[in-house]
Amino acid sequence: MTGSTPHARSSSGQLGLGGHVAGDGEEIALDSAGQGWVVTWCRPESVPEGQPHGANAFCVAGDGGVVLISRDGERWGWPGGRPEEGESWEDTLRREVLEETCARVLKARLLGFTRSACLRGHERGLVLVRGIWRAEVSLLPWEPRFEIPHRRVVPASELGDHLWMETGHEPIYRRAAIEAGLA
Secondary structure: OOOOOOOOOOOOOOOOOOOOOOOEOOEEEEEEOOEEEEEEEEOOOOOOOOEEEEEEEEEEOOOOOEEEEEOOOOOEEOOEEOOOOOOOHHHHHHHHHHHHHOEEEEEEEEEEEEEEEEEEOOOOOOEEEEEEEEEEEEEOOOOOOOOOOEEEEEOHHHHHHHEOOOOOOHHHHHHHHHHOOOO
């Protein structure tokens, strides 16, 4: 869940995690990269129909801090990415967390899935499914070798002040943070 439009900040300058929270099966209409999408939060008990599109996770370090990553040092998000051939949902999570955060997943809990259906645009008809996780991690020395040059750990109580959310996706991020016990 990345994009090019930053979430509008409140008058205090903080993003916060307050506001609408995605309900089970609720369809959230949004525009992303000039296309019309409907994103749905799905419970973890069964994988929704669609093309597996990877995993994202709120990664919690031993001190309780949340690991965030950034390509530009300004917009900070949660690690995740697409599956490689033959990977399970959890295999994708573990590999992406290691590659993007230089951290090992010690324990992972599937929080749910997002199902994104493109209704308008050049990808019309495409349905993507992503696993959303909470991962307990052990931080390794910061030696970025892949596409992510920045890592930081923020106190869980300040997650909403630092987490960048693509416009329209906020209810999904809020639901994930609640399911992860971080909001």
